[in-house]
Amino acid sequence: MARSFGEDQAARPSASRVYWSDDEDDGGSDEDHEDREAEVLLKAKEKNRLHKWLGKKRARGERGSGENKSSTSAGRSGTGRRRPCLIHHSPSASPSASPIKKAKCPTSRPETEHESEVGDAALAEKLASVLLKPSQSTLEDKVSALSGVVSSHPLELFSLLLRSAKAHTGRKRPRDEGDDAGGRGEVEAGGGARKDEEPSAAAATAEEEEEEDLPSAERPRRAKVADLPCNAKAVRKFLSVLEEELRPPAGLQVAAEAGGRQQRREAEAASSGCSDDSGQGFYFTRKSKKAVYALASLAKQEETVEHIVELGGVSTLISVVRRCVNTKNVSVSRLHNPRGPQGSHEQGQACALAKSGIHKTAEYILKNTCLVMGFVSMNGQYRKQVIELGGVGALVNVLRCYSALCVQGHKGGGGVSETIQEQFRQENVLGCAAPLGRGERERERSQPDSPTHTIARRAAGALANLAHEDVRTKNLVREEGGVPALVLLLKAREFSVQVAAASTLKAIAFRNEDNKNQIVECGALGSLVCMLRSSDPNIHYEAVAVMSSLVHSSAHIKKLVLNCGALQPLINLLSSVDMESRREAALLLGQFANVQDPDYKSKIVQRGALGPLISMLSEEIVQVSEMAAFAIGRLAQNPDNQAGIVQAGGLRPLLQLLGSSYVNSQHNAAFALYGLSDNDDNVPHFLKSGCVSLLLNAKFTIQASKDCVRNTLRKLEEKIAQGHVLSHLKYLLSSEAADLTTKYYVATGLASLAPQSELHNIFMENKGLDVLFLYALNSECERCQKESIDAICSLGRRSKAFSRLPTLENGVRPGHHKASGGKFLGENYLNSDKFSDVTFLVEGRRVRAHRIALLAASQRAVEILGVERDEVKVEGVSHATWQEVLRFIYTGSCVVTEESDAQELLLQAERLQLEGLKHACETYLISTIDAQTVGSVYDLASRCNTTHLHKAAVWYTLSEHSRLVKVLGRKTVTEMLSKMFPTFVDSLTFSK
Incomplete structure (x- = not known):
């Protein structure tokens, strides 16, 4: 029996993909606004923002001019000025230790104005209590309550609004378009200031604090990343910002140089933020955040990636990833506990808000760093450098830290998960609990992912690129403990994370038996089967692709997959709208058909796979029809399936594939026809469909296909020599009930395959030769005329009359x-x-x-x-x-x-x-x-x-x-x- 190419096709690696959205970090969005939107909008935070808007901050700043401002004071719980981000919340970085901020107070203001400011603060307090009163939940209630305050204090309220307007008038104006002209190449990564106008640290701090109080629409326009030139100079600036952040403090560096081994070890631990005893954290400033964002946006261009690698940026990026993700930092940063371990409820809220603000910046830096590494790892030349510098271990560490967090469900109000609440809201809007359509599902996915899911998705995508056809990377992922994390990510709440994890598993499982076994041992098969049963067709492909990599050349894994209940979901995928899923499902079913104990060939057909497979034979996409022919060729090794395939209409599309210009499709069709020819009941169908002429005239490239065709013709000749088969064919040729086309195809087939002793009876007595000459002389179809002439020539060669000419x-x-x-x-x-x-x-x-x-x-x-x-x-x-x-x-x-x-x-x-x-x-x-x-x-x-x-x-x-x-x-x-x-x-x- 000829061997099919389909088994080798399972080993073909799929094209490498990058599983992240290029639109997630749009340069037009303000990063500060994005950070604040992601925070939990607690009641105390809303009250504090309202106080700022009404001018209470200014009144308090003038009263406390020259004094330290505590971020935990009344009305400012957990919301001090924007400091360098401290990932590890340590006592040395507490709000009380923040630098002194001096209020901006005009010297010409009289003292009587201070008293009016106090009154304004009281009025603002009253307005806040009215607007945030829990009993007044509707907009009408709030408006009626507010009108009462306005009627009782009209002058005071007017004075308050006037002072607030004056206070905002003197703030930094938005930058005009003309300000960037001719100087865009000099924009710094951190704040958008020009190179020749670097502000002092105090001025920058004051400006950042003022901008924080403004609504996002009124904030100063900063230089967009799209405006920055994509050259080595710009990339060097951004990398230098990150390298500066990664340097240890001067004191630690001096101590490390002066001390012994223990001092150097302590200095390294303190600088990397991994000190277990001191709890000392490490800093990421706002400038580094913007530098990473700029690199992530520019890395979409191959030129930028080349500059990053040439300037040694790969090592810097890996160091940033390592610093961001150690186990202790992640456990602290993602601690969603609204109550503090000690103290009042308000102090717990302040602590939670402080941690959320601190670690959100770290996550922002981490997700953009993973994005840049993903772009770098797409290039085969740079991939080796990432691997040698330890990029695989750093990315695996990211997955180990964030895999469990992606699986946990976030709780909303009342202890119900936010996902369930959102789904319930959408179904109520639709009016019924109907499943989402494709359009609604796409719109739902267009919403930005949480930072946790984005980090996991991008890290998995970068690993998939690194593991592409690289045996060393595949082994490193397993040795670093990345397989359990990837398997766990298959249960993530986000669709994109599941897809990225499945893609990485597919890459590391390809032709790596150790990885295959560990993936199975970690329980990935159950999750993959669940993904196959998902109602979302977009998730099916990666799941079935992972199964294909696991099953290839692994008989024991085939049985494990079948025992997990994957057979029926795979059969259902044959009718999926996603063509790639249909192709992979057909490939898997063809491989499962070779399982002998028990025989799955008949089971696959009985469960409804035959109809979809036959319809796939006529698909215009070559890979789909190719895999369908491969599966049918394996199913055709069963005698009952052979007759069933022909009766279901599978013969004609297989004959059409013989004329394909694609070698694999042609061979799979020839192999399937070879199996179908082994059934006596199929022989008349072969001749009536014109199969013999197609097999004789088809052009085949590879020897395996030629062998299949030769064996098929020999088997048909053996079947025709049997008495009951030949009697049926003679009846079709001589019966008036049979149409002329049927007689024509039977005559052309018998001219080459009929026994020599029966030729006179078939073509002279049963008028088979008359049918052939009728088509040869009168048919308007050139193909039919040629086939009839070929059949007549075949008879001439088999006759002695034309074999002994004097030549x-x-x-x-x-x-x-x-x-x-x-x-x-x-x-x-x-x-x-x-x-x-x-x-x-x-x-x-x-x-x-x-x-x-x-x-x-x-x-x-x-x-x-x-x-x-x-x-x-x-x-x-x-x-x-x-x-x-x-x-x-x-x-x-x-x-x-x-x-x-x-x-x-x-x-x-x-x-x-x-x-x-x-x-x-x-x-x-x-x-x-x-x-x-x-x-x-x-x-x-x-x-x-x-x-x-x-x-x-x-x-x-x-x-x-x-x-x-x-x-x-x-x-x-x-x-x-x-x-x-x-x-x-x-x-x-x-x-x-």
């Missing part, structure tokens, strides 16, 4: 003849006066001859010429030709050459009954038949009654039919064939 191949020298016996006068007496008794007058020229020579050659010649007279006039022949005739009569031999007029010589030989000369002319004319002379030669053979020349002209017309049509035209050739049909029929002789 050079059969040992006959064309145009030569020499008598084996008899006595001749010799050439010396030719045209000699010696003993001459008769004279021939040819074209006015006299030729001497002897009656005894003519009488010895042919009695018929003496009668025709009438040599009793002394002078005989010969007409209708040239002098040279008559000389050739006399030479044969005098010598008994002749040689017909190009100089001879063979046709005229043949006519004279037939007239005088000179058989030797006739044979020489006949063999010469047979050897010189071509498209221009075949018609005249056939007519000459009819006049001269030359059997061999007759047959030769008929055989040349049939065997060279295509060339004759091009030279003479179809009409002329058809007229010639119509004249030759009786000769062909009379010439056929079939041995029994």
